[in-house]
Amino acid sequence: MPRSVNSVASRERRKKVLKLAKGNFLARRNVWTVAKNTVEKGLTYAYRDRRTKKRNFRSLWIQRINAAVRPQGLTYSVFVSKLSAKGVQLNRKVLADLAMNHPEAFEAVVNTVK
Numbered sequence: 001m002p003r004s005v006n007s008v009a010s011r012e013r014r015k016k017v018l019k020l021a022k023g024n025f026l027a028r029r030n031v032w033t034v035a036k037n038t039v040e041k042g043l044t045y046a047y048r049d050r051r052t053k054k055r056n057f058r059s060l061w062i063q064r065i066n067a068a069v070r071p072q073g074l075t076y077s078v079f080v081s082k083l084s085a086k087g088v089q090l091n092r093k094v095l096a097d098l099a100m101n102h103p104e105a106f107e108a109v110v111n112t113v114k
Contacts, residue, residue, distance in 0.1 A: 061096035068099035072110045082113040 014032055020042070021028060021035035028038045066076035074082075083090070090098075090109065098106040 058092060061092040064096040064099050065092060068103070068106055069110060072107070072114075074110065074114075079110070079113065086113050088113065 017036055017039050018030065018032070020039045021030075023029065024035070024038055027034045029035060062076060065079065069076060069079045088109065095106070095109070098109065
């Protein structure tokens with residue numbers, strides 16, 4: 001009995017990985033074993049960094065809010081505690097956007113909690 005191999009599925013699987021490896025340098029884009037490792041590592045980074053991105057943005061928003069409230073005579077921690085005490089329901093993303101793009105609106109928020 002002849003040997004049976006599913007070459008159609010194997011080729012499709014390889015083509016899928018090589019398509020994901022497109023844009024890499026030298027053998028990383030067209031040599032199967034190297035491209036397979038590259039794609040696997042890249043997908044690992046993508047998974048990890050989708051979570052890291054959330055942390056980085058939260059940190060950025062906190063820095064922007066802190067920089068905006070310092071001239072108003074407050075620190076970030078004091079400002080956030082006063083916000084929660086007053087019951088203001090604005091998240092850090094919105095507050096950072098106000099601080100960057102609409103400073104007069106942000107100043108109004110600061111004045112409501114002072």
